[in-house]
Amino acid sequence: MPSADRSTGKKVAVIGAGTVGSSCAWHLQKHGYQVVLLDPVDPGQSTSFGNAACISPSHITPFSYPGVVKQIPGWLMDPLGPLRIRWQHLPGLLPWLWRFWRSGTDAGVAWSSQAQARLMREVHADWDEILEATGQSHMRRHKGVIVVFDQRAEFEAAAWQYRIKDELGFEWQHLAPSEVKIMAPALELGNGMALYYPDWQHVLDPGEVTAGIARDCMARGGQWLQDRVLKVEANEQQVNLQTESGQQLTADSLVVAAGSWSNRICGQLDYTVPLAAKRGYHSMIGSPGIDLEYPVMSMTRSFVMTPLQNGLRVAGTAELARLDAEPDYRRAKVLLRHAQHYFPGLQSEQVSEWMGQRPMMADSVPVISCSPTRRNVFYAFGHGHYGLTQGPTTGKAITRLISGEEPSVDIRDYRFERFRS
Numbered sequence: 197m198p199s200a201d202r203s204t205g206k207k208v209a210v211i212g213a214g215t216v217g218s219s220c221a222w223h224l225q226k227h228g229y230q231v232v233l234l235d236p237v238d239p240g241q242s243t244s245f246g247n248a249a250c251i252s253p254s255h256i257t258p259f260s261y262p263g264v265v266k267q268i269p270g271w272l273m274d275p276l277g278p279l280r281i282r283w284q285h286l287p288g289l290l291p292w293l294w295r296f297w298r299s300g301t302d303a304g305v306a307w308s309s310q311a312q313a314r315l316m317r318e319v320h321a322d323w324d325e326i327l328e329a330t331g332q333s334h335m336r337r338h339k340g341v342i343v344v345f346d347q348r349a350e351f352e353a354a355a356w357q358y359r360i361k362d363e364l365g366f367e368w369q370h371l372a373p374s375e376v377k378i379m380a381p382a383l384e385l386g387n388g389m390a391l392y393y394p395d396w397q398h399v400l401d402p403g404e405v406t407a408g409i410a411r412d413c414m415a416r417g418g419q420w421l422q423d424r425v426l427k428v429e430a431n432e433q434q435v436n437l438q439t440e441s442g443q444q445l446t447a448d449s450l451v452v453a454a455g456s457w458s459n460r461i462c463g464q465l466d467y468t469v470p471l472a473a474k475r476g477y478h479s480m481i482g483s484p485g486i487d488l489e490y491p492v493m494s495m496t497r498s499f500v501m502t503p504l505q506n507g508l509r510v511a512g513t514a515e516l517a518r519l520d521a522e523p524d525y526r527r528a529k530v531l532l533r534h535a536q537h538y539f540p541g542l543q544s545e546q547v548s549e550w551m552g553q554r555p556m557m558a559d560s561v562p563v564i565s566c567s568p569t570r571r572n573v574f575y576a577f578g579h580g581h582y583g584l585t586q587g588p589t590t591g592k593a594i595t596r597l598i599s600g601e602e603p604s605v606d607i608r609d610y611r612f613e614r615f616r617s
């Protein structure tokens with residue numbers, strides 16, 4: 197168990213116990229703060245529970261880029277396609293979609309990729325530290341990922357992404373069909389092609405790993421409060437919280453790490469920012485009947501198959517809907533069909549389905565920032581597709597911000613107020 201770096205004794209409330217909030221709480225406690233972590237659900241049981249479990253540093257390019265708008269109608273018209281919009285919720289989504297479209301310029305892509313790359317360069321070391329200190333190193337595999345395209349033309353259309361990876365120093369390789377056969381004998385590529393990203397890692401259960409981080413924080417004196425924060429006020433001296441069960445809490449500082457729900461708190465303290473819940477689904481297959489050692493990601497069909505400790509997880513797809521809309525589990529069933537396309541021998545018995553809401557900023561870059569108006573309020577949300585990957589790095593950066601130290605990553609690009617300019 198690590199000892200506190202120094203004892204500040206100040207109290208910090210952290211709203212949200214996903215991978216991001218739990219990592220913030222862990223780093224703060226380690227730094228000598230008195231932490232209270234609040235969430236209505238157990239740590240790691242929301243979006244951080246059911247993701248594809250990949251630590252994916254080389255994924256640095258944004259989701260909005262020149263020409264994306266032309267691709268969207270085709271995706272939407274395909275019932276098995278990677279994107280769906282609940283049309284009845286479109287009016288509420290329009291401001292975010294507008295910002296998303298506006299960010300997809302050449303300059304926007306370059307800025308966003310560099311901002312992501314800066315965080316991504318830190319993630320391995322930060323995961324090493326937190327897994328080792330919480331006794332969970334056995335929960336990680338260093339396998340890389342096999343990346344497949346159904347047609348070579350799709351890879352060629354995505355060449356700009358590979359140019360950016362090359363420029364920013366993220367490794368990728370072509371795989372010959374004979375290499376694919378050795379690495380994943382059950383994988384059928386048809387007319388497709390495969391790449392390999394060696395820097396990817398995966399954990400065997402992202403929900404459990406997150407819960408382990410929160411447990412370790414509590415074992416060293418952190419406080420856990422299973423409750424939803426309803427009201428927040430902050431003045432120069434302190435932060436006051438009121439919870440759903442009627443509790444009143446005060447703290448010296450506040451970290452808002454409430455994932456897709458963060459705007460509900462930001463709106464009370466500053467203003468809301470372009471954050472959408474980009475839903476994803478998984479089908480978890482208890483007995484897949486195939487051996488798979490490496491995660492496999494389909495770029496064509498936008499999903500990942502990851503071997504976990506309790507079976508094979510098939511996770512991905514994107515759906516834009518209101519935060520409180522009912523899940524549509526047909527999306528999880530579609531993922532199974534896609535997986536069977538690549539693995540015809542895949543069995544689909546003992547399947548459980550899940551939906552989670554990726555906290556997605558319109559410019560694909562997270563918010564890791566102090567509040568523009570209050571020196572004791574800090575924001576850590578909007579990690580989109582990479583909240584597992586970037587959780588520990590965010591926790592470390594936020595802790596340095598709160599303690600007045602220089603974060604190891606230059607965090608200017610992640611500031612909250614960037615949407616006002």
Ligand SMILES: Cc1cc2nc3c(=O)[nH]c(=O)nc-3n(C[C@H](O)[C@H](O)[C@H](O)COP(=O)(O)OP(=O)(O)OC[C@H]3O[C@@H](n4cnc5c(N)ncnc54)[C@H](O)[C@@H]3O)c2cc1C
Pocket residue numbers: 211212213214215216217218234235236237240241242243244245246247248249250251252423424425426453454455456457458460475476477478511512513551552553554555576577578579580581582583584585586
């Ligand atoms: C299908 C899918 C696959 C993915 N695959 C990957 C992957 O392979 N690698 C990767 O890095 N990322 C992946 N992601 C993204 C990743 O899961 C998210 O970015 C990450 O879980 C976000 O973590 P978080 O802590 O910000 O949010 P969450 O895990 O959603 O946690 C936020 C918490 O805040 C709590 N909360 C909300 N409001 C309040 C309140 N008022 N009071 C108290 N608590 C509150 C919620 O209950 C919740 O528990 C995937 C996501 C999906 C959906």
